[in-house]
Amino acid sequence: xxxxxxxxxxxxxxxxxxxxxxxxxxxxxxxxxxxxxxxxxxxxxxxxxxxxxxxxxxxxxxxxxxxxxxxxxxxxxxxxxxxxxxxxxxxxxxxxxxxxxxxxxxxxxxxxxxxxxxxxxxxxxxxxxxxxxxxxxxxxxxxxxxxxxxxxxxxxxxxxxxxxxxxxxxxxxxxxxxxxxxxxxxxxxxxxxxxxxxxxxxxxxxxxxxxxxxxxxxxxxxxxxxxxxxxxxxxxxxxxxxxxxxxxxxxxxxxxxxxxxxxxxxxxxxxxxxxxxxxxxxxxxxxxxxxxxxxxxxxxxxxxxxxxxxxxxxxxxxxxxxxxxxxxxxxxxxxxxxxxxxxxxxxxxxxxxxxxxxxxxxxxxxxxxxxxxxxxxxxxxxxxxxxxxxxxxxxxxxx
Numbered sequence: 001x002x003x004x005x006x007x008x009x010x011x012x013x014x015x016x017x018x019x020x021x022x023x024x025x026x027x028x029x030x031x032x033x034x035x036x037x038x039x040x041x042x043x044x045x046x047x048x049x050x051x052x053x054x055x056x057x058x059x060x061x062x063x064x065x066x067x068x069x070x071x072x073x074x075x076x077x078x079x080x081x082x083x084x085x086x087x088x089x090x091x092x093x094x095x096x097x098x099x100x101x102x103x104x105x106x107x108x109x110x111x112x113x114x115x116x117x118x119x120x121x122x123x124x125x126x127x128x129x130x131x132x133x134x135x136x137x138x139x140x141x142x143x144x145x146x147x148x149x150x151x152x153x154x155x156x157x158x159x160x161x162x163x164x165x166x167x168x169x170x171x172x173x174x175x176x177x178x179x180x181x182x183x184x185x186x187x188x189x190x191x192x193x194x195x196x197x198x199x200x201x202x203x204x205x206x207x208x209x210x211x212x213x214x215x216x217x218x219x220x221x222x223x224x225x226x227x228x229x230x231x232x233x234x235x236x237x238x239x240x241x242x243x244x245x246x247x248x249x250x251x252x253x254x255x256x257x258x259x260x261x262x263x264x265x266x267x268x269x270x271x272x273x274x275x276x277x278x279x280x281x282x283x284x285x286x287x288x289x290x291x292x293x294x295x296x297x298x299x300x301x302x303x304x305x306x307x308x309x310x311x312x313x314x315x316x317x318x319x320x321x322x323x324x325x326x327x328x329x330x331x332x333x334x335x336x337x338x339x340x341x342x343x344x345x346x347x348x349x350x351x352x353x354x355x356x357x358x359x360x361x362x363x364x365x366x367x368x369x370x371x372x373x374x375x376x377x378x379x380x381x382x383x384x385x386x387x388x389x390x391x392x393x394x395x396x397x398x399x
Contacts, residue, residue: 001022001027001028001059001060001286001287001290001291002027002028002029002057002058002059002060003022003027003028003029003030003058003059003060003061003062003283003286004029004030004031004032004058004060004061004062005018005019005022005029005030005031005032005061005062005064006032006034006061006062006063006064006065006073006076006077007031007032007033007034007064008033008034008035008066008069009064009066010031010033013266013267013268014064014264014266014267014268014279015031015064017267017268017271017278017279018062018267018279018282018283019031020279021277021279021280021282021283022283024280025280025283025284025287027283027287032050034063034065034066034069034072034073034076035069035072036050036051037049037050037055037076037079038050038052039075039076039079045083046079046082046083047079047083048076048079048080048083058080058085059085059086059290060085060086060087060088060286060287060289060290061077061080061085061086061087062087062088062244062282062286063077063087063089063094063263063264064264065077065094065263065264066264067098070094070095070098073094074091074092074094074095075091077089077090077091077094078091086286086289086290088242088243088244088282088285088286088289089241089242089243089244089245089263090241090242092241093240093241093242093263094242094263094264096240096241097240097242097245097260097261097262097263098263099143100141100143100175100260101119101143101173101175103240103260103261104117104175106239106240107236107239107240107258107261110235110239112232112235112236112239112258113232113254113255113256113257113258114257114258114259115133115139115177115178115179115180115250115252115257115259116132116133116134116177116178117133117175117176117177117178118130118132118133118175118176118177119173119174119175119176120176121168121173123165123168126160126161126164126165126176127157127161129176130157130160130161130176133176133177133178134178134179135157136154136155136156136157136159136160137153137154137155137156137179138153138154138160138176138177138178138179139151139152139153139154139176139177139178139179140152140153140154140160140163140164140167140174140175140176140177141174141175141177142167142172142173142174143172143173143174143175153179160176164176180250180252180257182251182252182253183250183251183252183257184205185204185205185218186202186203186204186205186250186251187202187203187248187249187250187251187259188200188201188202188203188223188225188229188248188249188250188251188256189201189202189203189246189247189248189265189269189270190225190229190230190233190246190247190249191245191246191265191267191270191278192233192234192236192237192242192243192244192245192246192247193243193244193278193281193282193285194243194285195234195238195344195346196230196234196344197225197230197233197234198276198278198281199222199270199271199274199276199278199281200222200223200224200225200229200230200233200270200274201220201221201222201223201269201270201273201274202220202221202222202223203218203219203220203269204218204219204220204221205218206218206219220269220270220272220273221273222273222274222275228255228256229249229255229256230344231343231344232247232249232255232256232258233247233249233256234344235343235344236258236261237261240261240263242261242263243285243289244263244265244282244285245261245262245263245265246261246262246265246266246270247260247261247262248260248261248262267279306367306368306369307365307366307367307368308365308368308371309338309363309364309365310363310364310368310371310372311361311362311363311364312361312362312364312371312374312375313359313360313361313362314356314357314358314359314360314361314362315358316358320356321356321357321358322355322356323355323356324352324353324354324355324356325337325350325351325352325353325354325356326352326353328356330364330366331352333366333367333370334366334367334370335364335365335366335367335370335371336364336365336366337350337362337363337364338363338364338365339362339363340354340360340361340362340363341360341361341362341363342357342359342360342361343359
C-alpha cells in the first residue's frame with residue numbers, strides 16, 4: 001500500500017508513530033504538508049499538484065487536518081475522494097466534527113446522549129438559555145476551541161452572562177452547556193477505529209482544574225469500557241462519518257454523555273496510558289480497506305428505475321419488533337435486507353431468523369415506494385401556548 005499522511009507537523013508524536021507503523025508493515029508512506037497541495041480543476045479528471053508538480057498515485061491517505069486549516073484541508077481531502085483514493089475520514093466527516101454546534105446537532109438527531117446544550121446570539125436570550133440547561137454553574141465553550149482552550153466554567157448566572165456578552169462582542173460564537181458535577185475533572189477518551197474501540201483512557205484534571213485535557217496538565221490512566229460506553233463511542237464516530245476518531249465522553253449518573261468527536265485524535269496520551277499499538281491498528285484498518293473496501297451501496301449501486309437503497313429504523317410502534325426477518329413481510333414487498341446495524345454490532349447478510357429489536361437500523365435494497373411507505377409520518381411539533389395567569393397552560397398543535 002502507498003499511503004500519504006496529510007500533516008503539517010511531521011515531527012509530532014502522532015505523525016511519527018503512524019509513519020513508523022506503516023513502514024514496519026512494509027507499506028510505502030510519505031508525510032505531505034497539507035498546505036503545499038494545489039487543487040487542479042482544469043482537466044477532464046480531478047487532479048492534485050504537490051509542491052508545484054503533479055502528484056503521484058496513492059492508494060490511501062490519512063488526514064491529520066489541524067483546526068486552523070479546516071477549510072483548505074477538507075477541500076484537499078475531498079479532491080482525493082473524487083480521485084478514488086481511500087480515506088478513513090471523509091471531508092464531510094472532518095468538517096462536521098470540527099464544528100461543535102453542527103456536531104451536537106447531528107448527534108442529538110440520532111439519539112446520542114449529550115450534556116444539555118444551548119446556542120444563542122441575542123443578549124436577551126442568554127439567561128433563559130442558562131435556565132434551560134439547568135442553571136449555574138454552566139460551561140461556556142468557544143465553537144472554534146481545541147485542547148481545552150476556550151472552555152470556561154461560570155459558577156454564577158451573572159458571571160456567565162458577562163463572559164458570554166464579552167465573547168459575543170468579539171464576534172465569537174459560544175455554546176452554553178450543563179455542568180455535569182459528578183464528572184468534574186474527569187472524562188473518557190475512546191479511540192475508535194472502524195467498528196470497534198481499540199483503546200480507551202480516563203483523563204483526570206490536575207488540582208482544581210475542571211478541564212481534563214492532557215495539554216492542561218491532566219493525567220491519564222487506562223480504562224476498560226462498559227459495553228454502553230463502547231457502543232456510544234462507535235456509533236458516534238460512525239454517525240459523524242469517521243472511521244478513525246477520538247470520542248470524548250463524560251461519566252454521568254445517567255450513563256455516557258458525548259462531549260466531542262475528534263477527527264484527528266492525538267496518540268501520545270492514549271498509547272502511553274494503555275501501552276497499546278494504536279497507530280498500528282489504524283494502519284492495519286486502512287490497509288484492509290484498500291485491499292477489500294467497504295462499498296457504499298447508497299452512492300455506488302446502479303439500480304433499475306424505482307429501486308434503490310435506503311436505511312430503515314425499527315421504531316417501537318412499527319409492528320416489526322419481536323418479529324424475525326422472515327416474518328416481517330419485507331421479502332414479500334420486494335425489500336432485501338443487506339445489513340442489520342444493532343448498536344455497535346453489524347450483522348451482514350442477515351438470515352431470515354434474525355429477530356428485530358427496537359433501534360435496529362436496516363440497510364435495505366428494494367422498491368423505493370415500498371420502503372417509503374414504511375417510514376412513519378413525522379409527528380407535528382406541539383407548541384406550549386400561554387393563556388392568562390388564571391388559566392392552565394395547554395398544548396396546541398402548530399398550524
